Amino acid sequence: MKSIDFFKRRFVRWGQIFVSCLMLSFGTSLYAASSQNLAGYILHVEMTPAVCALDSSRQKQRKCLEGYSLTISSLLPEVPVNRNCETKSSATLSPLQSTVVARVMPNETERVQLWQNVGGCVPMNASQYFRTIINFAERLKIPTDLTSQNTITVQKESLRQQFTKLNPSLPANGIRFSCQSSRSDSILTEIRVCYHKNGQYKQCASHVVTGCPSEFTIKGSY
Template structure:
């Protein structure tokens, strides 16, 4: 996180106990890792009426990124009032994976206070991680298919060196009696390497899941 130079004279005059608390807060604010959240767009378009007129639904996106969420931080300290100002080139790259500017703005306002980087760096990291992740053909199928949960995780492992099943979490919604895959989460260390997910999640996917084809 960028150091605020105008705070230095104030810090020198503070008692040790206060400095200690501030130091803990600063260390605590640094993420220990990140979770890349990827939505299976056809499934979201099917079950969420509010999304059906969104660009990703109307233009037939197979996958969209909904966020790169910091781990190991106090979520109450993550909000920011700063605005994400991106270059035209970066906006174009970001729109490929997150094609809604309002979603981009909301995401930055919700995490910008505790990611230890500015908006340009944050969205660059998100795009880079998404681009490096090789996706199994099953998750971009044009027709609806049934897949085994563990098999799909192994497909990710086969396609991405260093990735383990523990670094992947799948989320499903019950749709017409079937377990519909709606989100894939991949967990990373702060240096961008894969790590086992630390976030707690109740298993929401059955052994046999449905992947929604093109919406």
């Protein structure tokens, strides 16, 4: 079974040397600081072709126009319900880091808004937070079914097994799938991956629900 590096968009291939340089530049370890009542993180991976096809208001966004296969919409801290996570701290990144983060989060306005919404609940500054996102994305191996130019139908459990085979430390309950109905189909729109505070995979909590039936469609090129 083949996998694909998250950083490889459709029609774009990154060299191993470039990826290695990124890891040397941004590091591979998470910061050791802790935050009270922080249970972990949830990475939200967006199925870009599906989102672009289903939401006409997004079709002129860069990720749609340039043919991204996958993008990251957020890395959310798991904190008690109703906790205010807003921050007024700066979301400014260095030019190099901004360029790298744009590979998986191309909309700068959305990145800034994300940080302002969650920065108050993470034990790091904006640079460290987006570095963590890059580290998570680089480590997560993606089944080729998710980046194919063809629209295909898959079984939920089969896709789950592909993920756990490619990512041996990811538990079966460490991933959730979200779908949106379109005519008679359920189309995969998002994948959620759950992490401990230290960045290791973990089982998702009960509040992280699966919104897909046993069989659904993966949208290909758009």
